[in-house]
Amino acid sequence: MNSRREQLSPFAVVLLLGAVVLVALVAAFQHDSYQDDYYDNEPASELTVSYLEAWLRVQPDSVPRLMLLGEQYLKLNRREQALALAGHIEQLDSADEETKRQALYLRVNVAQQRAYELDVQDERRPERMAVLRSELEQATAYAWAPARQAALSEMAWAAGAYDVALHFYRQLAGSDADNALDWHQRAAELAFARQEYEEAADSLFAAVDLSAELPQKRELFLRALQVLESGDRAALACELAEQHMTGLENDRQVIIYMLNLARMANRGDLVDKYARLLASLLELSSNEPVAPATGWLARTYSLPASAARALLAAPARWTHAAAGAVRSTDAYRGLQAGLRVAGWLSGRPFVAVANEQVAVAEPAMQPAETPVTDNDYDLLYQVYVESGSLTKARDIAKKALARGMPARIWEPRLAQVAEWGVSPGWHCKHGAAMPG
Structure with missing residues (x-):
């Protein structure tokens, strides 16, 4: 009798099938990181909390699960437990700067919830808002990802922690390149509201340097100058404008604004410079x-x-x-x-x-330049008369008349300049047009 059993399949095939089953089991098993991601993205529930608490009895120092549990506590409004958990995380022997930073973020969120759960009229509200501002102030000592910086800045703004908000706006201007223009402008608005005129202008000038579109660059540039003017810093505005005019040197609106600003600051050198530029634009037009x-x-x-x-x-x-x-x-x-x-x-x-x-x-130099207006001739005439450049004032008056501007305005001006000794012949010819 043959004692050998009949093989249904070769031994190698059996081994291969076994390996396939093993791989399938491993792939189907929800390992730790998968479960963590799953519970992090799912709505908070008591079941999730129970799972995390049970797991932490096995691994009590697992910072990722501790943080995940803290977030679940927050979502379920179990704030005291979340706050106690943040303190526990900070006291861990293995706690490094990253761990402490995460624990602080948890504390900030607890403080925010505790502050805003009270009505504005509640007498306990000011104290809790002060705690929130204190936690936010501590957050400025850490480096954060742009998304967290944005969240902290909005919390700080709402809580009245304006120094903190300004800190994160400025950080975001450097870390969030896609939205840097917006962050610079937010920083400027906040600084201006606090009457920090130079800081507001610095933020706007930084936005000017980043802007590639002429209309936007012009708007930001003029806003920066207006901020400094409102703080009675016309002289400083002239200095900073000279440093940030790249791309705006031939812009008519900027030239006119700078001409008036230079007059206000008694900067004769800049008055002369911008009067020449405006005169050149008039001739070219x-x-x-x-x-x-x-x-x-x-x-x-x-x-x-x-x-x-x-x-x-x-x-x-x-x-x-x-x-x-x-x-x-x-x-x-x-x-x-x-x-x-x-x-x-x-x-x-x-x-x-x-x-x-x-x-x-x-x-790039002359995109959609605004046209020269009659007011430009009037401005130049006034500038030249103020500076004693009567020959140039006479020339502007002549060009204004040649342009067809009102003779009742410009002929008396031309006669007045002549009376001051520039052109006696013109004074004789137009003297009758002088008022009075």
């Missing part, structure tokens, strides 16, 4: 066509269009005639430096260099 290269050169170096045309028409080398044309303007020194950079002295025609620059820089 006249009816006479202006080539792109001429416009670029005039705006970049604060030149009248006539001087820009003379330079572009000059030969490749720096000639005496071209130098004379520029020396007759107020921008001679600045233009000399520009010419060296642009390559004039290397022998290339400057018109070629200017046209290249237009192709690269012009779209």
Whole structure:
């Protein structure tokens, strides 16, 4: 009789099937991290609390489960237990900075719930709000992820812990790059509300430096200057504006604002600078066509269009005639430096260099520029009269009349300038138009 049993399948196949079953069991088993994630995302329940409490009897120092249990306590409004648990976590021998930070966040949330569970009229409310502000103040000593920083900043704002809110707004401006502009503006609003004018302006200027769109950059820039003005810091506004004007140097609205600000701060040098820039814009806006290269050169170096045309028409080398044309303007020194950079002295025609620059820089320099208005002529006239530049005041009056602006306003002005000794001939001609 044959004692060998018949094999239904080879031994190797049996081993393979056994391995497959084992792998399936391991994959189906809810291991610790899976369970933790599951309970963290599920709504709070007494069943979840019971599971975590039972597990912690086996592993009493498991910080992740302790924190998860604390969050469950909070969701179930078991605040005293959550607070006791936070204290227990901080006293663990294994507690490091990360552990203490998590325990503090738990304490902050407990304090917030305890404060806001009371009515505003409840006499216990101020004391609990003070506890919340104290916990939030301690939070500034730790590094937090952007999401936690945002949550803490909102808690601080609502609780009146404005120093804490400002701290986290400034941190978020550096850590949350996608929303940095918004955080800088929030910091500015809070600082301004606390009459911290320089801090508010610093935040707005930081937003200016980050902004890529001209309308937004202009708005933030002007807001920063207005903040400083409201704090009676016009001189400081002039200094800081000069440091943060990149991309706004040729913007008409900014030029006009800076001109008035410089007048307010008695900065004659800046009044002269921005008056030249505005005068250049007025000349470029006249009816006479202006080539792109001429416009670029005039705006970049604060030149009248006539001087820009003379330079572009000059030969490749720096000639005496071209130098004379520029020396007759107020921008001679600045233009000399520009010419060296642009390559004039290397022998290339400057018109070629200017046209290249237009192709690269012009779209970014002049997007949707607001048109020149009659008020711009009026402002320049007043500036020139105040500074004693009567010849320039006369020229502005002539251009205003040529533009078709009201003769009843500008002819008396022209006659007045003539009376002050600029042009006696014009005074004789228009004296009858003087009022009175």
